[in-house]
Amino acid sequence: MTALTVVRESTAALQQPPPISPEVATRWLVAFLRDEIVERRGMHRAVIGLSGGVDSAVTTYLSSLALGPENVYAFRLPYKTSSPESLADAQLVIDALGVNARTIDISAAVDGYLQFEPDADARRCGNVMARTRMLVLFDQSAKLGALPVGTGNKTERLLGYFTWHADDTPPVNPIGDLFKTQVWALARYLGVPQKLIDKAPSADLEADQTDEGDLGITYARADAILAQMLLGYTDEQLFERGFDAPDVTLVRRRVESTHWKRHLPTTAMLTNTAINEFYLRPVDY
Amino acid sequence: MAARSNGEHRTARFDVRLVQAKPKKGRYAENLAHTTEVFAQIAADGVPDLIVLPEAAMTGYFLEGAVYDLARSADSFANDLVRAWRSGAGERDVDVCSGFYENDDGTYYNSAIYLHIGRSDHEIVHVHRKMFLPTYGVFDEERFLSRGRRLQVFDTRIGRMAMLICEDLWHAIMPTIAAIKGARVILVPSAAPGRGIEGASELTSITHWREILRASASEHGVYVLYAGLAGFEGGKGMTGSSCIVDPRGTVSVQAPELGACIVSGTIDMREADLARATLPLLGDLNAVLPDLLLDDELPIPKGRT
Numbered sequence: 166m167t168a169l170t171v172v173r174e175s176t177a178a179l180q181q182p183p184p185i186s187p188e189v190a191t192r193w194l195v196a197f198l199r200d201e202i203v204e205r206r207g208m209h210r211a212v213i214g215l216s217g218g219v220d221s222a223v224t225t226y227l228s229s230l231a232l233g234p235e236n237v238y239a240f241r242l243p244y245k246t247s248s249p250e251s252l253a254d255a256q257l258v259i260d261a262l263g264v265n266a267r268t269i270d271i272s273a274a275v276d277g278y279l280q281f282e283p284d285a286d287a288r289r290c291g292n293v294m295a296r297t298r299m300l301v302l303f304d305q306s307a308k309l310g311a312l313p314v315g316t317g318n319k320t321e322r323l324l325g326y327f328t329w330h331a332d333d334t335p336p337v338n339p340i341g342d343l344f345k346t347q348v349w350a351l352a353r354y355l356g357v358p359q360k361l362i363d364k365a366p367s368a369d370l371e372a373d374q375t376d377e378g379d380l381g382i383t384y385a386r387a388d389a390i391l392a393q394m395l396l397g398y399t400d401e402q403l404f405e406r407g408f409d410a411p412d413v414t415l416v417r418r419r420v421e422s423t424h425w426k427r428h429l430p431t432t433a434m435l436t437n438t439a440i441n442e443f444y445l446r447p448v449d450y
Numbered sequence: 451m452a453a454r455s456n457g458e459h460r461t462a463r464f465d466v467r468l469v470q471a472k473p474k475k476g477r478y479a480e481n482l483a484h485t486t487e488v489f490a491q492i493a494a495d496g497v498p499d500l501i502v503l504p505e506a507a508m509t510g511y512f513l514e515g516a517v518y519d520l521a522r523s524a525d526s527f528a529n530d531l532v533r534a535w536r537s538g539a540g541e542r543d544v545d546v547c548s549g550f551y552e553n554d555d556g557t558y559y560n561s562a563i564y565l566h567i568g569r570s571d572h573e574i575v576h577v578h579r580k581m582f583l584p585t586y587g588v589f590d591e592e593r594f595l596s597r598g599r600r601l602q603v604f605d606t607r608i609g610r611m612a613m614l615i616c617e618d619l620w621h622a623i624m625p626t627i628a629a630i631k632g633a634r635v636i637l638v639p640s641a642a643p644g645r646g647i648e649g650a651s652e653l654t655s656i657t658h659w660r661e662i663l664r665a666s667a668s669e670h671g672v673y674v675l676y677a678g679l680a681g682f683e684g685g686k687g688m689t690g691s692s693c694i695v696d697p698r699g700t701v702s703v704q705a706p707e708l709g710a711c712i713v714s715g716t717i718d719m720r721e722a723d724l725a726r727a728t729l730p731l732l733g734d735l736n737a738v739l740p741d742l743l744l745d746d747e748l749p750i751p752k753g754r755t
Contacts, residue, residue: 184648193644193653193687196708200682205475337685347647445514448684449475 179406182346182388187354190347191227194339198231201337202312205449210311214298215239215258215266216369217251219352219361220340221316222258226355227339228314229262237264238309242298245272251369257358271297291370295328302335312337320345320384323391324416325423326368326376333426344388380419382412390416462720464608465498468692468713470705472681475510478520482508482530489538492712497542499608504639504679504692505549505560505616511641512683513551517594521553524577528565532572541569545606547677549615549639551595552579558595562613562639564604576604580615581624588643588686601627609634609719616640619662629670629732630739634722636672638663641679644689644707656689656707668699671726673717680710697725 202208211228215221228237241255252268259266275297279285285293302313315338321327322341340348345366352362366376366384377383390408394416398406403413425431429441437443469488473481485508492501505511508530509520522530527550535544545566552561560580566573579598583591601624603612612628612635619625619638628636646654659676667674673696680690693704694715703715726732743750 186647186650189649189652190647192708193647197682197685197687200687201685204681446516447475447512447514449510450513450516 183392185347195231210236211314212238212311215255217254222357224316234264239266241268287371292328295331324419345384346388463718466500467498468677469503470692471507472710486534486538493539500545502677503548504677505641521551578613582617603631603633611635613637625666638676643686664699667695671697697722
C-alpha cells in the first residue's frame with residue numbers, strides 16, 4: 166500500500182508579525198479621518214508633526230488621501246540636537262505629497278525651561294521636547310483651524326514607549342491600532358519614500374538612539390509576541406510556540422507596567438455621578 | 451399547472467429597500483428629518499412594499515448612558531416614522547422596519563419595530579426586543595439595556611417574518627426557531643463595528659457576517675434582509691454592507707461597506723418555495739426536532755420560568 170500523504174498544520178505563521186491587507190486598512194483609515202475631521206467636527210485641515218520617521222509619514226499620506234494635500238500642514242519641529250537626517254527625510258515626504266510645510270526650531274522654547282534644570286538627564290530632556298512639540302502642534306491647530314492628527318502606533322503604545330500627554334494627545338489617531346510592522350507594510354503600499362521604511366526607527370531624542378536599542382527587542386519579534394499576548398495566551402503557551410523566554414518576559418513586563426499610560430488620569434471617585442465611572446457618555450455624543 | 455401556479459402567486463414578488471443609514475450621534479430630530487428626505491427619494495423612485503432601516507437608526511449605536519436620553523416608546527417611535535413617511539412620500543401604503551432604542555416605562559431595550567403604514571392609519575405589527583445583548587470587548591449593551599425574552603414571528607402582507615437584531619443572528623438557533631415558527635423572511639437590522647485587517651479585499655468581520663447571513667438563508671430557505679449601520683462612532687467604523695440574501699444563500703445585492711445608501715431589490719416567495727423544494731432541510735428538521743428536544747441531556751427547562 167502506498168503511504169497516504171499527511172497534511173500537517175503549520176505553526177510557522179505564529180512566529181511572524183500579524184498580517185495586514187494594506188489596501189483594506191487604507192480604505193478604512195481614510196474613511197475614518199474624513200468622518201472624524203470633516204463630518205463630525207466640520208473641519209477640513211489636519212496638522213501633523215512630521216519627524217522623518219515612518220509613523221508620521223504614513224499618517225501624512227493617509228491624511229493627504231482623506232483631506233487633500235492642500236489641507237495637510239506638516240510641521241518639522243527640530244531641537245538643536247536633532248539629526249539633520251530627520252529633517253531631510255521629512256522633506257522627502259513633503260516633496261512627494263506637496264503638503265503645506267513649516268519648520269519651527271523648538272530649541273529656544275525647550276531651553277527656556279531646561280536652563281533652570283542643568284542636571285536633567287536625557288530622558289527628562291526628551292520628554293520636555295516631546296511635550297513642547299505638542300504645545301506647538303496644538304497652537305498651530307488653533308491658528309489654522311485644523312485638527313492635530315496623532316502618529317503613535319500600537320506597538321509603542323503597548324510597550325509604553327512614548328511620552329505620556331505628549332505623543333498620545335492628538336484627538337484622532339489613524340494608526341494607533343496598527344503594530345509597527347503593519348505600519349511598515351502600509352508605508353510600502355502608500356509609496357512612502359523607501360529610505361524612511363528602511364532606516365532604523367528612532368525617537369531622535371538622544372544622539373544615536375534607536376527604538377529597538379532602547380526596547381531591547383526587534384519590532385518584528387515584539388509584534389509577533391504582542392499579537393498573541395493580547396489574545397490571552399500565557400507565557401508558557403508562547404514558549405511552546407517557539408518564542409524565547411527573555412523576549413516574552415521583556416514584552417510582558419513592559420505591557421503590564423504601562424497600563425496607566427493608556428488611560429486618562431486616575432480621579433478619586435466620591436459620588437454616584439463620577440465622570441466616566443457613573444456618568445457615561447461616548448466621545449462623539 | 452403553469453396557469454394555476456401563476457394564479458396562485460400573483461402577489462409573490464415584492465419590492466424592498468434597505469436604508470444604509472449613517473446617523474449623527476445622538477441627534478434624533480436631525481436624523482429623523484434626514485430619514486424623511488430618504489423616504490421622499492425612495493417614494494419618488496416608486497413606492498416599495500417594504501423599507502428596512504438598521505439597528506439604532508435614529509441615534510447611532512454606541513450611546514452608553516445617553517440611551518436614557520434618547521430612547522422612545524414604541525408608539526412614539528412609530529408616530530415619528532409615520533410622520534416622516536407621510537411628509538416624504540405622501541399618503542401611500544408601505545411597511546417599515548427599523549431598529550430603535552425603546553423606553554418601556556423605564557425599562558430600556560434595543561428593539562426593532564415593524565410598521566404597516568396605510569393611507570390614513572398605521573399599525574404596529576410587531577416589536578422585537580434584542581435577546582442577545584453583546585457585552586464583551588467593545589460592546590456593553592447589557593450594562594444599559596434589558597434583554598428581550600421572546601422570539602416571535604408575525605404575519606405581514608408579504609408573508610410571515612421575524613426580526614433578529616445583530617447578534618441575535620449570530621446564534622444559529624435563532625433563525626432556526628424563526629423558520630420553524632414559519633418565518634419566510636428574516637429582517638436583520640444591525641450595527642456591526644468592523645475589525646480584522648488580514649483579509650484580502652474587505653474587513654474579516656464583513657466576511658464573517660456574510661457567511662452567517664448566507665448560511666441562515668440557505669439552511670432554512672428564507673430571505674434574509676440585512677440593513678447595516680454605516681459611519682464611524684468614536685473610531686469604531688460600522689460596516690454597512692446592507693444586503694439581500696435569497697433563500698438559496700445567494701447575495702443578490704450588497705451595498706458598499708462605507709457611506710449611506712439605499713439598496714433596491716425584490717423578494718419573490720416563489721423562489722422561497724423552490725429553494726425549500728430543492729433543499730428541504732427545514733422539512734427534515736421539523737421531522738427530527740422532537741427527538742432532538744426530547745434529549746434528556748439538553749439543558750431545557752421543563753416549564754417556562
